[in-house]
Amino acid sequence: MFEHETVLKMESIEGLNIKPDGIYVDCTLGGAGHSEEIVKRLTTGHLYAFDQDDVALKHASERLAPYEDRVTFIKSNFVHLKDELLARGITQVDGVLFDLGVSSPQLDEAERGFSYNYDAPLDMRMDRSRELSAYHVVNEWPFGDLARIFFTYGEEKFSKQIARKIEQARAVKPIETTFELVELIKDAIPAPARRKGGHPAKRTFQAIRIAVNDELNVFDRAVQDAIDMLAINGRICVITFHSLEDRICKQVFKEKSQHPPLPPGLPVIPKEFEPELKLITRKPITAGDDELEGNRRARSAKLRVAEKQK
Ligand SMILES: C[S@@+](CC[C@H](N)C(=O)[O-])C[C@H]1O[C@@H](n2cnc3c(N)ncnc32)[C@H](O)[C@@H]1O
Known part of the structure; x- marks a missing residue:
């Protein structure tokens, strides 16, 4: 349906x-x-x-x-x-x-990777014939670009901390799934802030989606x-x-x-x-x-x- x-x-x-x-x-x-x-x-x-x-x-x-x-x-x-x-x-x-x-x-189809509520490969492309996916953004974009999009497209206060966590994690192994990314975001945001303003990954996911689909x-x-x-x-x-x-x-x-x-x-x-x-x-x-x-x-x-x- x-x-x-x-x-x-x-x-x-x-x-x-x-x-x-x-x-x-x-x-x-x-x-x-x-x-x-x-x-x-x-x-x-x-x-x-x-x-x-x-x-x-x-x-x-x-x-x-x-x-x-x-x-x-x-x-x-x-x-x-x-x-x-x-x-x-x-x-x-x-x-x-x-x-x-x-x-x-689109949000509810887990495998599209738009939602922080479902575990799925990082994707977020509305047009699946395009090359750039959330996987590329998260694993390949430099620290500065990640911090910039989290701040400007996500209005995320902890943009640099999240970008830093991603950079450290992907140096060990690629970040493959939405839940792996959610855990990194949660780790990067201080506990008191994590409890405010909805799901802690909401703003970062919005930012990545905006970037993937330009x-x-x-x-x-x-x-x-x-x-x-x-x-x-x-x-x-x-x-x-x-x-x-x-x-x-x-x-x-x-x-x-x-x-x-x-x-x-x-x-x-x-x-x-x-x-x-x-x-x-x-x-x-x-x-x-x-x-x-x-x-x-x-x-x-x-x-x-x-x-x-x-
Ligand atoms: C919010 S939904 C529209 C819902 C629709 N008005 C309805 O009532 O059922 C947005 C749709 O626009 C498409 N979309 C978003 N950006 C687009 C773009 N740049 N070019 C073409 N389609 C786009 C998405 O794939 C999605 O299916």
Whole structure:
């Protein structure tokens, strides 16, 4: 069973403001929870759905089989969204959705190595045809790079101590599994700190996953390309799960929704000075109590929506 509890489902569908004849892009198909809501609302419109994970694509295409004439599945990293769409003759779209991160099945499939709760080989690749895995990062990256990613991608206070432990352990023998890594992390964090702020390996695992999948760089590039592809009045909706992703989204939306410096004394803002985007959400939308009760993952979710106006 491929079960992923879709986060902020109706809020993002409302954010996309779907037109039955519009062209939509779901950059993160996953279990197709959002995609299903999009295709249900289309008549002559079409959905282009991206995922880099074969397992997700297989299950999602089964779920969306009743709507197969309205959806095209694309196995690709969303960083290539512009090229993939242009290759299919699509030059403008009416809405783009990003629901970032990993899906619950990815986390729960022990052998994918995403979770510190299951013992598995170190992997964490969303796209298993790629070479770089958690094993390479943990066993081959220099101390300085490890400490840097644990600090910047994991916001881990004990980044250097953890990197040092890893360096010492792998000098003896390679670190093969998630549980071996968890033990090293626990050893590196002083006992009082280990008891605070959730599982001690949470931040380090997040950092390695971001590095393996180059998540922040691809999102930064893709969000700009997605905005470029939007038609006038087209909408972009982004659901993020940690502050680093949200910061990128907020920054790009902010830059593109501010008008350039205006000549002094203008009574109204001329069309050519209008910014590219209008913010639909000034503050991000978060999950309501009902959703939070049923889905722990929703706790950190933030949805931002913007509309192309120029
Ligand atoms: C949180 S899940 C999406 C869940 C989906 N919205 C639903 O309701 O079922 C994120 C999905 O996006 C995929 N993904 C993450 N980053 C990606 C990227 N850069 N390119 C393509 N797919 C990506 C993951 O493989 C995962 O299946």
